Amino acid sequence: MTRTRLTTVEDVPESGSFLFTVRERDGSEEEVILVRCDDADADDPVTAWRNFCQHETDQRLDRGFGAAVRAGEVVCPKHGSMFDTCTGYCDNGKAAESYLSGVDVAVDDGVVYLTDSTVEYSHDGGIDDEDDEDEGPSSTSHLTF
Numbered sequence: 601m602t603r604t605r606l607t608t609v610e611d612v613p614e615s616g617s618f619l620f621t622v623r624e625r626d627g628s629e630e631e632v633i634l635v636r637c638d639d640a641d642a643d644d645p646v647t648a649w650r651n652f653c654q655h656e657t658d659q660r661l662d663r664g665f666g667a668a669v670r671a672g673e674v675v676c677p678k679h680g681s682m683f684d685t686c687t688g689y690c691d692n693g694k695a696a697e698s699y700l701s702g703v704d705v706a707v708d709d710g711v712v713y714l715t716d717s718t719v720e721y722s723h724d725g726g727i728d729d730e731d732d733e734d735e736g737p738s739s740t741s742h743l744t745f
């Protein structure tokens with residue numbers, strides 16, 4: 601299985617998100633957020649979701665400065681629907697009865713890996729942040745195994 605190192609669990613904010621960009625099979629780019637999942641029964645302490653609301657899919661959850669995460673839920677900045685960080689499920693507001701679109705990640709020894717074979721890691725940050733790729737100190741840390 602191919603996996604790409606994304607970051608560490610420690611670097612995923614408790615009340616925010618870690619944003620990165622993937623390339624979908626059709627060649628398009630999509631933003632993905634990593635958020636904490638505190639459910640002891642969950643497989644991993646971090647989950648990944650495509651960065652858009654299910655009510656209006658052009659609405660980003662993380663607009664470049666971290667998604668709002670409160671009490672285990674990602675809050676949509678537009679109408680306030682809340683999505684469970686562990687399951688992606690929303691039972692309230694305009695996006696009620698929907699699930700965020702998930703991306704497979706796995707945690708191994710405190711490190712978060714992208715394991716979803718339907719997407720390819722592109723770069724940290726949002727789609728528009730690609731030019732910054734070579735500037736950050738973490739740019740050399742994304743190893744694919």
Ligand code: FES
Nearest residue numbers: 653655676679681
């Ligand atoms: S756009 Fe997210 S709840 Fe309406």
